[in-house]
Amino acid sequence: MAYIRKRNRRIFGMFLLPAILVLFLTTIYPMIYAGYLSFRSYDLAKIFVPRVFVGGANYREILSSSEFLHSLIVTFKLMAMTLSVQLVLGVGIALLVVQKLPGMPLARTLLMIPMMISPVIVGLVWLFLYFPEIGYLNYFLSFAGVGSIPWIASTNWALWAIAIADIWQWTPFVMMGTAAALQSLSPEPYEAAMIDGNSRWDIFTRVTLPQLKPVLVSLMFLRAIDAFKIYDIIFVLTKGGPGDSTEVLSMFIYRQSFTFWRMGVGAAASFVSLIIIVVLITLFFKSLNRDQAA
Amino acid sequence: MNVSRTLSLAAALATGLTGAAWAEKEYEGVELKMLAIGDTSVTRLAPIVDEFTELTGAKVQIDMFPYPGLIDKIVIEASANNPSYQLMWVDSPWVGVLGESGALEDLTDLVKRDAEEIHLDDIIPIQLQENTWQGRLLAFPASGMIWHINYRKDLFEHPEEQAAFNKRYGYDLAPAKTWDQFIDIAEFFTRKAGETLAGEVLAKDFYGNAQAYSRVAGAITHDFFPIMRSFGGQYWDPQTGLCAIDREPGLKAAEVMKELAAYNPPDYLGLMWDIRTGYMERGEVAQSGYWSVRTVRLTNPDEAVLPTIGEAGYAPSPTGDGNPADTMTGALSFAINSKASDREKEAAWEFIKWGTSRDMMRRFANEGSGVSQFHKSILSDSELQKKYPYYQVLLETQERAQRRIFHPFYADVEEVFGVELNKYMAGETESAQEALTKGCTKVNTRLKVFPEEMRLRWINDVPAEIFD
Numbered sequence: 233m234a235y236i237r238k239r240n241r242r243i244f245g246m247f248l249l250p251a252i253l254v255l256f257l258t259t260i261y262p263m264i265y266a267g268y269l270s271f272r273s274y275d276l277a278k279i280f281v282p283r284v285f286v287g288g289a290n291y292r293e294i295l296s297s298s299e300f301l302h303s304l305i306v307t308f309k310l311m312a313m314t315l316s317v318q319l320v321l322g323v324g325i326a327l328l329v330v331q332k333l334p335g336m337p338l339a340r341t342l343l344m345i346p347m348m349i350s351p352v353i354v355g356l357v358w359l360f361l362y363f364p365e366i367g368y369l370n371y372f373l374s375f376a377g378v379g380s381i382p383w384i385a386s387t388n389w390a391l392w393a394i395a396i397a398d399i400w401q402w403t404p405f406v407m408m409g410t411a412a413a414l415q416s417l418s419p420e421p422y423e424a425a426m427i428d429g430n431s432r433w434d435i436f437t438r439v440t441l442p443q444l445k446p447v448l449v450s451l452m453f454l455r456a457i458d459a460f461k462i463y464d465i466i467f468v469l470t471k472g473g474p475g476d477s478t479e480v481l482s483m484f485i486y487r488q489s490f491t492f493w494r495m496g497v498g499a500a501a502s503f504v505s506l507i508i509i510v511v512l513i514t515l516f517f518k519s520l521n522r523d524q525a526a
Numbered sequence: 527m528n529v530s531r532t533l534s535l536a537a538a539l540a541t542g543l544t545g546a547a548w549a550e551k552e553y554e555g556v557e558l559k560m561l562a563i564g565d566t567s568v569t570r571l572a573p574i575v576d577e578f579t580e581l582t583g584a585k586v587q588i589d590m591f592p593y594p595g596l597i598d599k600i601v602i603e604a605s606a607n608n609p610s611y612q613l614m615w616v617d618s619p620w621v622g623v624l625g626e627s628g629a630l631e632d633l634t635d636l637v638k639r640d641a642e643e644i645h646l647d648d649i650i651p652i653q654l655q656e657n658t659w660q661g662r663l664l665a666f667p668a669s670g671m672i673w674h675i676n677y678r679k680d681l682f683e684h685p686e687e688q689a690a691f692n693k694r695y696g697y698d699l700a701p702a703k704t705w706d707q708f709i710d711i712a713e714f715f716t717r718k719a720g721e722t723l724a725g726e727v728l729a730k731d732f733y734g735n736a737q738a739y740s741r742v743a744g745a746i747t748h749d750f751f752p753i754m755r756s757f758g759g760q761y762w763d764p765q766t767g768l769c770a771i772d773r774e775p776g777l778k779a780a781e782v783m784k785e786l787a788a789y790n791p792p793d794y795l796g797l798m799w800d801i802r803t804g805y806m807e808r809g810e811v812a813q814s815g816y817w818s819v820r821t822v823r824l825t826n827p828d829e830a831v832l833p834t835i836g837e838a839g840y841a842p843s844p845t846g847d848g849n850p851a852d853t854m855t856g857a858l859s860f861a862i863n864s865k866a867s868d869r870e871k872e873a874a875w876e877f878i879k880w881g882t883s884r885d886m887m888r889r890f891a892n893e894g895s896g897v898s899q900f901h902k903s904i905l906s907d908s909e910l911q912k913k914y915p916y917y918q919v920l921l922e923t924q925e926r927a928q929r930r931i932f933h934p935f936y937a938d939v940e941e942v943f944g945v946e947l948n949k950y951m952a953g954e955t956e957s958a959q960e961a962l963t964k965g966c967t968k969v970n971t972r973l974k975v976f977p978e979e980m981r982l983r984w985i986n987d988v989p990a991e992i993f994d
Contacts, residue, residue, distance in 0.1 A: 277601040278934055279627045364793040385796035387952045473741040474795035475949035490598055491941050 322406025355468025551583030567669035604629030625659025661988035670900030679839030701841035715812035734789035741948035744940030767981025
């Protein structure tokens, strides 16, 4: 018996080994190395810059940098813009597509297409739409008498331009999760509410929404983490500009690491970003636990 | 730089690996890869590299990438112990960081040895100086450039426009000598769709000017620095080696660009070099200052609409007071990866000589595919000057020229000032002084960790030792 257990453990180990190896090489080792880098002065381009241990200097520089603070504010601003719209639109569309109407299965499939496209391609598609001179968006707006809008070349519009592209891509995610949740809701509370003579709005706000809350919270947190890491669309559309109006945290890290080649500072900024994400996740689980306890 | 390796390479080449060796296909089996840009300095050459293979046996593959990000690839390539690319396209400001890091092969001895073959005396000296680091030549010019003004000659010479301009501003319409005049001209030609331009009703808006204002890859600095130079500005303080961009000439240059913004296309904050030159190439702006490497397209109807609807004119960059001032030059060059093998280096030098030779440049000129030339005999050829009127400007302006920034922290300067200037143009920063002071503070924070002696060495433009 002991022999079989030992043999089974060995077999389990053999099955797990490739996954552990890949995880170590692609995630754990790079993270340890990034941690090591974050305490060093390391300029990849200028090998004449001494590569020495600098203690917490990189972290001090990041935390006292107005650019870092600015990028953090822009990140949260973009997060608020995208999440709020995605939530409202996603729930609205989900309510529509769960209706037993002709064509809804097809509509659900089509609506999910943006989510399946690579963010870089989404960025390029919207880049062509936003071009001031030849973009389709301004072309169609001109029929409504709207003048040319410098979507990605104006500090007033650029963040909205990115938010619109992100909303277009990720609203289906909220829609899909919400629709699945709606279809799994028990019909009894609805029947009771209808017998009591409640209006559709009352049923939605007092029956549907409370039941959806755990799912919506999960979806919002997942989206919040994604929004916090947004990079591809911004890189393609604005690269952080005009000015620094779209310079989110990931762009800040990119510039430090691959424009200034200050790998140590970039690594330190990545770890600060990681801590913020960990705090967000902790809040998420606490909120979930509270809901479950209630 | 490994001097002994360089000397052994020079010795190997001296033992007969040049013209005679080509006939024997001396480099059969050698494969060279070039990390390059899709610029005219490369695009003219890329389709005919098989001719080099025919001559020498060496195969050459040219991989072209957009300018933004190319230096990143070169830096990564230079950090690798086993390089994938033996040949590199280099913009002259990069020689500082690549030179200080020992990433490029020293070509000084090779150039001195082959001086006659490459017609060294015929090359405009500043174009060679552009490629030096601490007096050593690290790259060889494939395209020599200056920053100058391109304008719609047909509009400037239109009698109605001339009369209207004179009436409004009290002087004759001509290529600007000062930046005040340049702004007047930009204002004058900025018209809305439906207004008249040169007797014709405009179907779409027409702009007085197009400059690069984008922060991406520091594009805005590529226009800002030549304007600063035209006011007599310098990048560095000669006493301390620290940033001097926030001084009077820099402030004036920033103000000129801010004032010009109103006469630019509405997407000016996102205008990269190529988008900006596109406006001129399509004939949609009255004037635009940019590097001559893109000017060469203005005479070619395959590359620009302008030759089919009007005519381009060329003029030196305006100056602050209208008196001549040193203009800013640049060189787009070919270099050899210092980590390539000796045999690859030999073949790579042969390729550089072949691809940048005077005969090749004259061939490009005769075939109609413009290149921003750097040989005196080609630029002063009267027949070619008729075909390419900008040759005259290229030749004359380089008599009073200064090289571009070549500091090892060039990329930092470009990025920092790219963002700060773009923020000022976008109205996020209140004054030019604030923008430039912020930029200098950031750059100086990084420079001050180095001893003053080192900083002063970095800004010292040691004359190229090939002229000894």
